[in-house]
Amino acid sequence: MSRRDSLPPLNPTRAFEATGRLLSVSKAADELCVTPAAVSRQVRALETFLGVSLFERIRGGLELTPAGARYLSDLMPLFSALRESTEGVMAGAPGRSNVLRIRSPATFAVRWLIPRLASFHRLHQDIDVQLTTGSAPLDFRREDIDAGIQLGDGDWPETHSQRLIPNELIPVAAPSRARRKGWKLERETLLHSLARPEDWTLWLKFAGFSTANTNRGMRYETSLLAYQAAVEGHGVAIAQKALVLKELEEGSLVAPFDMTLDRGGHTYYFAWPSHRPESKSLKAFRQWLAKVVR
Known part of the structure; x- marks a missing residue:
């Protein structure tokens, strides 16, 4: 049985949440392991049911309408909690591990983080770190990540931060x-x-x-x-x-x-959302980072 066959049927709100968070039908389809056509059908069905447009189809992509942005803002904490609960159950099954999703600027990831990650895996073999790269500001309300690394002064709304390296x-x-x-x-x-x-x-x-x-x-x-x-x-x-x-x-x-x-306080920080409970995996990673940067 393929992974796609093993997943539950796609529902409209799930299709909308992934599409709105990623602002891409194709990326949402990849994440949900369905076809882009299936995602589009479910989003259109949801728009028909609600009686409002959730997206504006613009050249080169999608934009959320005001109604879509409000709806996504309400849905994302629910889906995030659902994912955390599901992963918690799956982590207890034989052969399953905790997944910790981290985003980092590419330069910092290649030059500093990746050479040190092996030591974290040796200490926490049950935690699977999923590392992606990007330079856009972290947005924990819109992104499906648990934490990230960001350049700045460390003072961001709804965010805890931990200083990493001198700049x-x-x-x-x-x-x-x-x-x-x-x-x-x-x-x-x-x-x-x-x-x-x-x-x-x-x-x-x-x-x-x-x-x-x-x-x-x-x-x-x-x-x-x-x-x-x-x-x-x-x-x-x-x-x-x-x-x-x-x-x-x-x-x-x-x-x-x-x-x-x-540059003083203007440097790289490890950041995680203040509006979510801190998972055991995230706490373990944060504590490991604190020891590494001493």
């Missing part, structure tokens, strides 16, 4: 580039991250490079790509020191300047 900015480059005779930062190609567009401006002002042109250089979608470009000798990246320690220790990157800008 220290340093320029980094490949040794072959930074150790050339006559090397000067003003003549170098600056490697920027579109996710952190202000970092070079902040560091250059802090270090007194008032004449440097921050508009020049190359731009990458994430810091992860900018760091790799630096390793390959394409220019100088502005890096979060904690995320390039391995390369600095191995020597594939060097820090040409002994000047580190500490």
Whole structure:
């Protein structure tokens, strides 16, 4: 029997909740293990029953109507509680594990979290961490996740937060580039991250490079790509020191300047919703993180 065959029949509110949360019929269908046509039929049936439109079909996707947004806001806590109860029952069955859904920015996930996750699994073999990546602000009312990692000041509505790493900015480059005779930062190609567009401006002002042109250089979608470009000798990246320690220790990157800008409280935080009870799995993960970052 396939997973699709083993699931209960799709109902209209379940189809709407998944579609509204993901704002995608196809993604909702994947999550529910049904066809997009089945999801669309159930959503249309619900709209007919309620007598209101729940979505506006716009070019390239969907948007919730005001009525749809209110309805989704009421439904999501109910479905979240239902999922938690179901997973709690399933976790007690032989061979089943607890699932902890975490979202993180890609750079932090690859550079910091994933290398450490093995130690968590060794301590908690009954907890299955499901890690996804994304840079959008965490929204626990709309997303089907238990917790996440977010860059900021740690003060977000309806959210508890726990500070992770210091946010220290340093320029980094490949040794072959930074150790050339006559090397000067003003003549170098600056490697920027579109996710952190202000970092070079902040560091250059802090270090007194008032004449440097921050508009020049190359731009990458994430810091992860900018760091790799630096390793390959394409220019100088502005890096979060904690995320390039391995390369600095191995020597594939060097820090040409002994000047580190500490952004203080503006850094990565582990965040989880304050409007839901904290599960045992989430508490175990949070406590593990606290020990790892000491």
